[in-house]
């Protein structure tokens with residue numbers, strides 16, 4: 775055992791990607807064990823390694839943690855990315871849950887029938903522009919800091935940057951009307967640990983391709 779957290783998931787973004795992002799932002803090196811087949815998943819299930827028979831699973835500090843949100847909370851708490859008190863934590867949780875909702879909308883686009891994808895994506899982008907991004911723009915404005923909460927980086931900032939970049943893959947000008955989010959993006963992308971994670975060849979995963987979907991379905995269904 776190297777002592778590094780060991781991530782068990784498929785070689786794709788999915789539910790593990792925010793965990794990769796958070797560890798990278800915290801400057802924590804991690805190892806990945808990719809599930810290639812349904813048998814790999816079955817093996818973990820049979821060994822009793824997965825509390826609810828599901829991944830993501832992260833081996834960390836002698837635990838085999840499952841449930842994405844629980845894993846993220848643990849990492850955020852451990853690496854001081856979760857606010858300085860309960861009130862800051864409450865704000866961080868609200869901001870993060872909003873981002874999780876937006877992320878879910880984006881991800882659901884993959885599962886739309888081919889002839890509905892374009893229309894669905896337009897609806898999602900509209901929601902991003904009218905419901906979600908205005909909130910973060912307003913928070914940054916009201917708060918007057920480079921970060922969403924307090925005056926230091928938190929898991930909310932890390933997840934906001936992840937989602938901005940994700941949305942920009944479908945709509946590169948999505949931040950056109952959000953000047954504070956533009957400077958937020960520029961500044962947080964330049965934080966050394968994050969900058970490193972954004973370089974090609976890091977453990978950050980590429981967008982899911984249509985051709986990968988059958989392979990992932992075969993493992994999970």
Ligand SMILES: N[C@@H](CCC(=O)N[C@@H](CS)C(=O)NCC(=O)O)C(=O)O
Nearest residue numbers: 788789827828829830841842843994
């Ligand atoms: N609430 C869980 C859901 C985990 C989940 O749905 N995992 C899927 C892969 S993304 C899975 O393991 N599916 C296999 C199964 O349910 O048997 C979390 O957030 O971690």
